Amino acid sequence: MEDELTAGTPAPDLLALHESIADLFATQGDWRRAYHHLRSALDIARAGSLRDPLTSSYNRRYLDQRLLGLPLSGGLAVALVDLDRFKSVNDTYGHLLGDRVLCRVADLLQEGLPPEAFCARYGGEEFALVLPGVEQPRALRIAEAARARIARHSWSELQPGLQVTISVGLAHGTGSGPRQLHRADDLLYAAKHAGRNKVAYRDRESAQVITHSE
Secondary structure (H helix, E strand, O other), X not given: OHHHHOOOOOOHHXXXXXXXXXXXHHHOOOHHHHXXXXXXXXXXXXXXXXXXXXOOOEOHHHHHHHHHHOOOXXXXXXXXXXXXXXXXXXXXXXXXXXXXXXXXXXXXXXXXXXXXXXXXXXXXXXXXXXXXXXXXXXXXXXHHHHHHHHHHOOHHHOOOOOOOOEEEEEEEEOOOHHHHHHHHXXXXXXXXXXXOOOEEEEOOOOOOEEEEOO
């Protein structure tokens, strides 16, 4: 499934092309070739249904499916990411620029992810980074690198005066994927409460929430 989906959102005209070719072969009675192109059209449509149409990252549907299917052993890190004060970006610069910011953030979040990890748009201005089999210290480095990469990005290239930061709640453990996502949501609130532009995680030894930023 992964190989079919990692290429990004398929172009709608490619879907229509396969459907048209399938119709052509069907009218000629060449059912084998018609079936082949119908299967290709189905694969394209299925891949598109698991991608966010704006950012081309995976969508909430894909996230929910994968979280339920991940093994409970080996550890799982889930980072829930929220753009800080994103409403003010839309209010100040307009929703079209806000959409461009979301697309750029999605691209930046996906940089440097391990092969088994993925990024999904959770909803609105929230994204989830899912890191299967990654230990907590490495997960923290990945989350912090993403936070710093976005904070240092040249946002003024999109709009003079624009600055974008994120807050991150990072959960790690052996619980189920949905459970880790719920924990990450609680930690995201802690990062926001600590002043934003931070990564919040729970220290195993002290069982306390720690926020991290430069």
